[in-house]
Each structure stands twice: as structure tokens, then as C-alpha cells.
Amino acid sequence: MAILLETSRAPAGEDGNPALESLEFGVAKRVKRVAIVFSGGPAPAANAVIAAVTTSFLEVGIEVLGIFHGYTNLQDYDPVSHPMVALEHFRSLAPADIRGIRNTRGIIIGTARVNPGAPIVTPSDLFNPEKTERLARIHHALADLGVDALISIGGDDTLKTANYLYQYQLHHVAQENRVRIVHLPKTIDNDYRGIDFTFGFFTAVDVMAKELLNLRADCIATSSYFMVETMGRKAGWLSYGVAIAGEASMVVSTEDVQGDLAIEEARVDPVTGEKTVELRLSITALVDRIVDLMLERERRDQYYGTVVLAEGLAELLPQNASAGLPRDEHGHIRLAAFDLAKLACDRVQARYEERTGRRKKVRHIQLGYESRCAPPHAFDVMLASQLGIGAYRALIEEQLDGHMVSVSGQLDLHYIEFSKLINAKTLRTDVRLIPSGSDFHRLARFLEAQSGRFHAWSPGQRFEPESEKPSE
Incomplete structure (x- = not known):
């Protein structure tokens, strides 16, 4: 059994390179080379985290490899038929490569959504050679590249992959041959456990909120409504943030599917066969709630508005509405291919006319992609930079493996075991x-009631022609 050093910082070797690994047989394995893998969707400040990781390791003489396009080439590695080729599949990063990039758009090493752990469903699958083949290839590739530690950057699916690789090595790789792993959380959705805010979130909110304000001004001028679908697959942090900052008339996310917005639906797990009853979104109830909002605002002489809908609501549609929709490498519905905003728009427009006998101009739009590579907000740059430095401190100073780097308070660093997140x-x-009912949740509810403009006069309601559909 390996014995971890007790000191807060591992002792340096003759070349000044601090030791990383635990002591085994009295010999300390030192980190000489690390690799960075960025996986999943882009996020503002991606280059800030890459720059911080690279700078911190280069400063103490540790080489940093930037792996191109996530796990794409690592998972297909074969030393003969598919080797890892320098400058084609990875690059040894130099100070000049990361100088002045903290505030730049994009991801200098690229990204991809490949899922090396797709065949793994249960813990027992980690002992199945066929299901762990791609994990074995990743380890083989990193070992052949002489990588001592891997810095994984990505969302919850990437964290899941990092844990798969960590668990695979615990069961199948000798201690002295393991590649240490730390993970840095990234998602504009801000739905990570173990950290209050993830880098890219504030930039995404800012970009989409400004677009929402433009749409709101259009609605005021044309006496109309916009159904605005924002990114946010599982949780409503992004849609709520956009609605609050963008002065939306209403916001609905996955957390709101309860009460009258929910219907019960029986479901059978395709893997375990377990039968459960789940809450699903009632489209009829959602449409009526939006029309109720429109009618209430008319009573206040407010004939316009924007409604923000989290894209993740599509995953809560009844099974008969979501069956057959295309899915990504992780089994998620490709939400961009399912236009929830258009569905809501068409039904709200029809329901409004049914209830009032009048036509109303209602339009739809999807927001999200334009925010993922926007110039990063200053806070996102600071947060990403601290997480990048945290990768160095976790591996070198704290000698950790299988941990996620986190921050709290005034960007104070913390390290959380994968086992507490998985x-x-x-x-x-x-x-x-x-x-x-949390304060953040109640903030959005309170501001919804205050979203109208109260002037001494207004142009009033614009009535749409009855003989033709409202023009786009």
C-alpha cells in the first residue's frame, strides 16, 4: 500500500522539481510531464484555465502537453496504427503559446464530446475488458507519452470520464504506472456539485441577457412576445440568471416542473428494469400559464413580454413527445435539434387566440451557442485562473489523485474526492x-412581477390582422 507524504508540499528533487507521487519502496516518483485534456462544450475563459495550468507547471520545469480535441485520439490510440503524433494530436506547450491568452475567445487545444466510458453502466463493467477497452487505450497513450499526471477540464460528463479512468487504474494498473488525475469543473450551466460557480457562467449570462434586452425592446415596440430558449440541460441557473439580468417577464426551468406544471408518468429503466414514476412537463399547463401571464400583463396595460425557457425542459417532456429525438455521445437529447421555443410559441399563439378571440404576435428564438466562445467576463477569468493554479497545487503541493479542484468564498481553493461527487x-x-424556495429562486419570482415599464402613457395594444398570420 502506498504511503502519502505528510508534508503540505512534496520535497523537491535535485533539479528543484517537487515530488508528486506517494512513496513506495522508498522511492518517490516525481512529476516530469503533465497533460491537459479539455472535453465537452466550449466555455468562456477556457484559455485562462489552460494558461494558468501551463504557467504553474512550466515555472518549476514540468513539461505540459496540450492534447488536441479532448479524448478523440487518446481513446483510439494504438502505437502502430494510431500513434499520438506531436503537433497533430498534441503539442508541448511553451510560454509563448499561452502568453496573453487569458482573455481570448475559444480553446487553443480544441475540444470534443467523445465519450470513452459509454459502455460502462455499472461498477462491475469496470472489470469487463471489452467495456474498458477505450480507457485502457487512453492510459496506454498517456503512459507511452511519458505523462505522469492528467488535468481533465470539462463538465459533469467529463468528470464522469475522469472518474472512470481513475477507477480503471485502481483496479488494473500497478501503482507505479498510474497516471494521477485531477479535474477542473467547467460548464456555463453552473450546475456542478462541489462548487458555487463554474467559469464561463457569468459571461454566458451577460451575453444572453443583453440579447434578451434587445428582444424585450423589440417586443415593446411591436406589442408582441418572444419565447426565448436558453441553454441549461439539467438545472435552471443559466436560464434564471439570463431572466434576472435580462428583465424577462417569466422564466421556467426544470426545477419548476412540479404542481400544476407536472404530470406523473411510469418509466422502466432500460438497464435495471426498475419501475419508477417520474414527473414530466405538462405542455398544456405551461402554455396556459404563459397565456395567463399575457392576460394579467394586459390588465396592467403591458402588451409585450419575454418568456425564458430552459432547454432542459425538453428532456422532461412525456416519452411519446421525446421518442425518436437524436441523442449525443452521452445519451442526452440533442436539444438544439428540438426547438422547444418554437413548440411553445406555436401553442401559446393558438391558445391565446382561443381564449381571447384575438391574434397575438408571438415569436421564438434559441440562445446559447453565441455565448460559449464570447470574450470572457473578468470574474470568469479570475475563477478559471485560480482553478488552473489549483491543479498544480493539488498535484504537487497536496499530492492528490482522483480529486476535483474547487473554490469558495474569495476564490479559496478546496479539493474534493471524486467519490464525494460520483x-x-x-x-x-x-x-x-x-x-x-431558495433566495435565488425567489429573486426571479419577485422580479418577474416588476418587469413591466410603468410610464404615464404608452402606445397601447397593437391588434394583429384577423385574416392572416402575424408576420415574422
């Missing part, structure tokens, strides 16, 4: 939802 039975991550 469900041991399902090997899945638990999403951090907005607690119903």
Missing part, C-alpha cells in the same frame, strides 16, 4: 439544482 452505484454525477 454516485457509487450508478457512477453518475448528481446535478446541483436551484432549491425551490
Whole structure:
């Protein structure tokens, strides 16, 4: 059994390179080379975290490899038929590569959504050579590259992959041959457990809120409504943030599917066969709630508005409405291919006319992609930079393995074991939802009631022609 050093910082070797690994047989394995893998969707400040990681390791003489396009080439590695080729599949990063990039758009090493752990469903699958083949290839590739530690950057699916690789090595790789792993949380959805805010979130909110304000001005001028679908697959942090900052008339997210917005639906787990009853979104109730809002605002002489809908509501549609929709490498519905805003728009427009006998101009739009590579907000740059430095401190100063880097308070660093973030039975991550009735949740509810403009006069309601559909 390996014995971890007790000191807060590992002793330096003759070349000044601090030791990383535990002591085994009296010999300390030192980190000489690390690799960075960025996986999943882009997020503002991605280059800030890459720059911080690279700078911190280069400063003490540790080489940093930037792996291109996530796990794409690592998972297909073969030393003969598919080797890892320098400058084609990875790059040894130099100070010049990361100088002045903290505030730049994009991801200098690229990203991808490949899922090396797709065949793994239960813990027992980690002992199945066929299901762990791609994990074995990743380890083989990193070992052949001489990588001592891997810095994983990505969302909850990437954390899941990092844990798969960590668990695979615990069971199948000798201690002295393991590649240490730390994970840095990234998602504009801000739905990570173990950290209050993830880098990219504030930039995404800012970009989409400004677009929402433009749409709101359009609605005021044309006496109309916009159904605005925002990113946010599992939780409502992003849609709520956009609605609050963008002065929306209403926001609805996955956390709101309860009470009259929910219907019960029986479901059978395709893997375990377990039967459960789940809450699903009632489209009829959602449409009526939006029309109720429109009618209430008319009583206040407010004939316009914007309604923000989290894209994740599509995953809560009844099974007969979501069957056959395309899915990504992680089994999620490709939400961009399912236009929830258009569905709501068409039904709200029809329901409004049914209830009032009048036509109303209602339009729809999807927001999200334009925010993922926007120039990063200053806070996101600071947060990403601290997480990047945290990767160095976790591996070198704290000698950790299988941990996620986190911050709290005034960007104070913390390190959380994968086992505290991953469900041991399902090997899945638990999403951090907005607690119903929390102060943040109540903030949005309060501001919804204050979203109208109160002037001494207004142009009043614009009536749409009855003989033709409202023009786009």
C-alpha cells in the first residue's frame, strides 16, 4: 500500500522539481510531464484555465502537453496504427503559446464530446475488458507519452470520464504506472456539485441577457412576445440568471416542473428494469400559464413580454413527445435539434387566440451557442485562473489523485474526492439544482412581477390582422 507524504508540499528533487507521487519502496516518483485534456462544450475563459495550468507547471520545469480535441485520439490510440503524433494530436506547450491568452475567445487545444466510458453502466463493467477497452487505450497513450499526471477540464460528463479512468487504474494498473488525475469543473450551466460557480457562467449570462434586452425592446415596440430558449440541460441557473439580468417577464426551468406544471408518468429503466414514476412537463399547463401571464400583463396595460425557457425542459417532456429525438455521445437529447421555443410559441399563439378571440404576435428564438466562445467576463477569468493554479497545487503541493479542484468564498481553493461527487452505484454525477424556495429562486419570482415599464402613457395594444398570420 502506498504511503502519502505528510508534508503540505512534496520535497523537491535535485533539479528543484517537487515530488508528486506517494512513496513506495522508498522511492518517490516525481512529476516530469503533465497533460491537459479539455472535453465537452466550449466555455468562456477556457484559455485562462489552460494558461494558468501551463504557467504553474512550466515555472518549476514540468513539461505540459496540450492534447488536441479532448479524448478523440487518446481513446483510439494504438502505437502502430494510431500513434499520438506531436503537433497533430498534441503539442508541448511553451510560454509563448499561452502568453496573453487569458482573455481570448475559444480553446487553443480544441475540444470534443467523445465519450470513452459509454459502455460502462455499472461498477462491475469496470472489470469487463471489452467495456474498458477505450480507457485502457487512453492510459496506454498517456503512459507511452511519458505523462505522469492528467488535468481533465470539462463538465459533469467529463468528470464522469475522469472518474472512470481513475477507477480503471485502481483496479488494473500497478501503482507505479498510474497516471494521477485531477479535474477542473467547467460548464456555463453552473450546475456542478462541489462548487458555487463554474467559469464561463457569468459571461454566458451577460451575453444572453443583453440579447434578451434587445428582444424585450423589440417586443415593446411591436406589442408582441418572444419565447426565448436558453441553454441549461439539467438545472435552471443559466436560464434564471439570463431572466434576472435580462428583465424577462417569466422564466421556467426544470426545477419548476412540479404542481400544476407536472404530470406523473411510469418509466422502466432500460438497464435495471426498475419501475419508477417520474414527473414530466405538462405542455398544456405551461402554455396556459404563459397565456395567463399575457392576460394579467394586459390588465396592467403591458402588451409585450419575454418568456425564458430552459432547454432542459425538453428532456422532461412525456416519452411519446421525446421518442425518436437524436441523442449525443452521452445519451442526452440533442436539444438544439428540438426547438422547444418554437413548440411553445406555436401553442401559446393558438391558445391565446382561443381564449381571447384575438391574434397575438408571438415569436421564438434559441440562445446559447453565441455565448460559449464570447470574450470572457473578468470574474470568469479570475475563477478559471485560480482553478488552473489549483491543479498544480493539488498535484504537487497536496499530492492528490482522483480529486476535483474547487473554490469558495474569495476564490479559496478546496479539493474534493471524486467519490464525494460520483454516485457509487450508478457512477453518475448528481446535478446541483436551484432549491425551490431558495433566495435565488425567489429573486426571479419577485422580479418577474416588476418587469413591466410603468410610464404615464404608452402606445397601447397593437391588434394583429384577423385574416392572416402575424408576420415574422
